[in-house]
Amino acid sequence: MFNIKPLLIGFAITTLMASTFALDAKANGQNNKNKLPEIGISGFSVLSLDKEGQIGTAMMRQLRASQPVIQDPVLIEYINHLGNQLVKNANDVNYPFEFFLINNDELNAFAFFGGHVGIHSGLLTTADNESELASVIAHEISHVTQRHLARRLESQSNSQSLTMAGMISGILLALVNPTVGMAALSASMAASQQASINYTRSNEKEADRVGIALLANSNFDPQGAPSFFAKMSEKYRYASKPPAMLLTHPLPESRIADARQRAHNYPIRRLAPSLNFELAKSRIQARYQGNSKDNIAYFDRQLRTQSYGLEAGAKYGLALSYFENKNNDQAKAILESLRQEDKNNLFYIDALTDVYLSLKEYDKAIAMLSELSLLMPNNQVISLNHGNALLTAGRYEQAARVLQDFLIVSPENFIAYDILTKVYRKQEKKGLMHITNAEVMALLGAYKKAVDELQTSYEFIEGQPLLQKRVKARILQFQEQENKLKRL
Secondary structure, three states, X not given: OOOOOXXXXXXXXXXXXHHHHHHHXXXXXXXXXXXXXXXXXXXXXXXXXXXXXXXXXXHHHHHHHHOOEOXXXXXXXXXXXXXXXXXXXXXXXXXXXXXXXXXXXXXXXXXXXXXEEEEEHHXXXXXXXXXXXXXXXXXXXXXXXXXXXXXXXXXXXXXXXXXXXXXHHHHHHHHHOHHHHHXXXXXXXXXXXXXXXXXXXXXXXXXXXHXXXXXXXOOOOOOHHHHXXXXXXXXXXXXXXXXXXXXXXXXXXXXXXXXXXXXXXXXXOOOOOOHHHHHHHHHHHHHHOOOHHHHHHHHHHHHHHOOOOOHHHHHHHHHHHXXXXXXXXXXXXXXXXXXXHOOOOHHHHHHHHHHHHHXXXXXXXXXXXXXXXXXXXXXXXXXXXXXXXXXXXOOHHHHHHHHHHHHHHOOOOHHHHHHHHHHHHHHOOHHHHHHHHHXXXXXXXXXXXXXXXXXXXXXXXXXXXXXXXXXXXXXXXHXXXXXXXXXX
């Protein structure tokens, strides 16, 4: 299990972007101020695809530093597999997508520049089936492929009453923290507020249309969209405070009716429950919500009353809850039984590794992961667990080799650098420890701290001229990346 807490560091990306867009808007002039962009083709006058990608990467690094992004290789693997099932059937995909989970019970999801889609963990535990979850992700993918954020910037940049800085800050805040962000956005919108709301509704309608088609074309049940809409509407009908998602994604009755009508244009698919969905849902409940004793009671009740999506999902949740409560022997018995039925299931392998390590059964964990690494080379769940197991067992050289090999194919994996830093610390290889920690800092958008780490490493690698040259080159790269953000 990887518990990596976010560090509250980063840079003022909204300010950097605001100055960029202010220049772009001025350069593009103020013609056709009242004309909305045509569907699907606009947004390029304010934001090129290249610039969008750069800003998206920078924002992701800042989010990683400031929000409770879930650094859990099994859940990362699951949500990206699900998201990419949808992306491969989408039109106008201009870059690879990255899907990530935020540890937050509130119902919210958001998409931003460069194909980044964030999903709050509360959405997984609220959805009753994978089609409902997929409907939310398909909707957010559609916001990206239709370039709604860029088009919204273009629309609002044509209003003289708006300052670009206030508008961009408000939009981006609204994505991650709607309560704060919508207030900031309202303050900057002034007389053009109603036009912006109408345009947002237009975006939502289009994302619903494209998203439901995408859901159907990806072999999910298209009824998942109106089903989840209706569930949210009913749940918060009389609530004094709506969930975050309804602040950025208004849900009037007309929108639910329209989604229901659109879904009826496609065949209903009666899908069997998804095992991975049920396991992901149980994992979030057991590891990120409630307390272990309550969770044991919750999953035990599910099993006694057979009120589960799949029995294996409830058993897995009970095993994880036992593990969190330090009942390792009970967790081990359940997980080994589950794995007998599904030997290569990554959810079971990850949890069983944690149990073996807690019981100091290092050889069992390492033997299991060594065998699986031959079957699934460079799979992030296997490689990261393997490296962590070797680290815990004190086999530092082997741990370093596994992680170094993995980083060749996944050079921006935050968890791998974090574990490798711990390996080098245990080995007292201070130069390498500072070098890998610099990569951790860079992935959090803290380039100055990354450069400081590299400069500190330099004094520990005397007599290694090749490594010193690499450190010098990396310092220049980090400085250039920071400068590039300022020049965007």
